Amino acid sequence: MKELLKKAKFFHLLERSEILEILSDSSFNEELFKSADEVRKKYVGDDVHLRALIEFSNYCRCNCKYCGIRSENSHIERYRLNKDKILEIAKGAVGFGYKTIVMQSGEDLTFRAEYLAEIISEIKKLNVAITLSIGERSYEEYKILKEAGADRFLLRIETTDKDLYQNMHPNADYENRKRCLYDLKKLGYETGTGCLVGLPGQTIETLADDILFFKDLDADMIGIGPLIPHPQTPLKDFTHGNFMLALKVMALTRLLLPDINIPATTAMETLNPKGRIIALQSGANVVMPNVTAEDVRSKYEIYPNKVGVNYDELSENLKKIGRTVSKGMGFRNKRRNI
Ligand code: SAH
Numbered sequence: 001m002k003e004l005l006k007k008a009k010f011f012h013l014l015e016r017s018e019i020l021e022i023l024s025d026s027s028f029n030e031e032l033f034k035s036a037d038e039v040r041k042k043y044v045g046d047d048v049h050l051r052a053l054i055e056f057s058n059y060c061r062c063n064c065k066y067c068g069i070r071s072e073n074s075h076i077e078r079y080r081l082n083k084d085k086i087l088e089i090a091k092g093a094v095g096f097g098y099k100t101i102v103m104q105s106g107e108d109l110t111f112r113a114e115y116l117a118e119i120i121s122e123i124k125k126l127n128v129a130i131t132l133s134i135g136e137r138s139y140e141e142y143k144i145l146k147e148a149g150a151d152r153f154l155l156r157i158e159t160t161d162k163d164l165y166q167n168m169h170p171n172a173d174y175e176n177r178k179r180c181l182y183d184l185k186k187l188g189y190e191t192g193t194g195c196l197v198g199l200p201g202q203t204i205e206t207l208a209d210d211i212l213f214f215k216d217l218d219a220d221m222i223g224i225g226p227l228i229p230h231p232q233t234p235l236k237d238f239t240h241g242n243f244m245l246a247l248k249v250m251a252l253t254r255l256l257l258p259d260i261n262i263p264a265t266t267a268m269e270t271l272n273p274k275g276r277i278i279a280l281q282s283g284a285n286v287v288m289p290n291v292t293a294e295d296v297r298s299k300y301e302i303y304p305n306k307v308g309v310n311y312d313e314l315s316e317n318l319k320k321i322g323r324t325v326s327k328g329m330g331f332r333n334k335r336r337n338i
Contacts, residue, residue, distance in 0.1 A: 012255060023208060032251050047327075053104060054101060061108070076301065083122070087119065100128055107134065116145055130149060132154070161203075185217065193223075194223035196241065214256070219260060226243055227303075280321065
């Protein structure tokens, strides 16, 4: 096992069977996390990039079985923020020092690409990077958004097990999700993807395939989070994903893709009160605090008890573990020959 970890740490390559060996053995977890932390330090340094997350609409045409804002959930109040409100929140976040604005929503087609493009070009005037997380669109729409100034796009593959994917996402198409990711790459977006850990029927084989998919895509950002069952979804009676397993998938991702950006996800912090700091010490280098206005935040409930971030407390805690809040926009600094 020590040899395997050494190989991953220095060559950033592992066979599927080797990933499985690491995932199925918990006696070397501490070494795994330490190796991921060292690789993080070597390739992306001690800076932590803070991305301001604005959840601008919880309308969604999708019906993902795990997600609280799925179209069939009639118990939630739906909202949409308009351009002025989004800009006001973005300006506030920039005033606070954020260098990236993340615009996330359900799959809300009322936000046509042209309208989103107007918002994007206004936000770009604030001299920040923009990340979109709005789901599946056509190549042409992604192109309009890119040309308006969007820099990055987050679209988790969720799982690379095609049957599981189809089961979890009624009316959605796995091939289309993949098509979106390759289109985003082609258009020059920094492309983020990732997976949920703990989907019903998911195996460690699937998780190994997920990690290899990230490498194959050459993703620029990877978000990994444990599943947190939402009471108003078909998965309400399932248990939540395993925190340690999610952390291991994240650490392995850092070892294989050493120079990418990896967030300490909110879902990890929601499951473990120290989850964010533990993740930052096991390969992560990004935090995405929610800056959405308080009055609508509670309505964007993809899972229950989603925790927030206290900016000052976070900076303090980062300092305590020898990390710094980044002053830059935090693009991927791609290294050659790795
Ligand atoms: N509509 C956008 C944004 C989705 S929300 C899109 O399709 O990309 C962002 C992420 O939250 C999803 O990709 C999913 O992985 C995660 N998520 C949704 N429901 C969840 C749950 N119950 N527990 C944990 N994570 C969840």
